[in-house]
Amino acid sequence: MTEPGHAEDGDFDAHHQLQGALVDAYEAALLDGAPRQLAADTLGHLVDFTAVHFAEEERFMAVRAYPLLxxxxxxxxxxxEQLQALEGRARVAPADEALAGVRRLRAWLREHVDGPDQALVTWRNGP
Ligand SMILES: [Fe+2]
Ligand SMILES: [Fe+2]
Structure with a gap:
């Protein structure tokens, strides 16, 4: 089994997987009809973790003098900001709005991981 990568080496795959798992958990809470507060708390964990993750990526980029920092x-x-706007509506949004938010959330995260994050990985791996 391959050793999982570490954020200090610029390997953020585990972080991205955790983000995906939190989105899945949020969606499951909505679909299962869990109390809205529980679903909102799950989204809150995603927002909090994402802030930590972004700070770690930015620290890595700063230390390596990444040109696109x-x-x-x-x-x-x-x-x-988009995540926080979604979080702000989480307790009051009707289910269809909340589920549409999950789809946007997945698209935003995918676009970011496939775009700027992948560019960072490519740069880190060198020519
Ligand atoms: Fe990023
Ligand atoms: Fe990332």
Whole structure:
């Protein structure tokens, strides 16, 4: 079995998997009809963890003098604002709005991981 990567080496796959698992847990809470507060708390864990994850990525990029740090940091800022807006509606949004939010959430995270995060991995791996 391959050793899992570590964030200090710029390997954030485990973080991205945890983000995906928290989105799945949030969606499951909505679909299972769990109390809305429980679902909202799950989304809150995703937002909190994502803030920590972004800070770790930014620290890695700063230490390595990554040339696209500022662009990537700006993308993090926008994404966090989108997540917080969703979180702000989580306790009051009707189920169909909340589930539409889950689909947007997945799309945002996928676009970020496939875009700026993948560019960072490619740069880290070198020519
Ligand atoms: Fe990122
Ligand atoms: Fe990331």
């Amino acid at each position: 500022e662009l990537h940091r700006a993308a993090h800022g926008r994404l966090l």
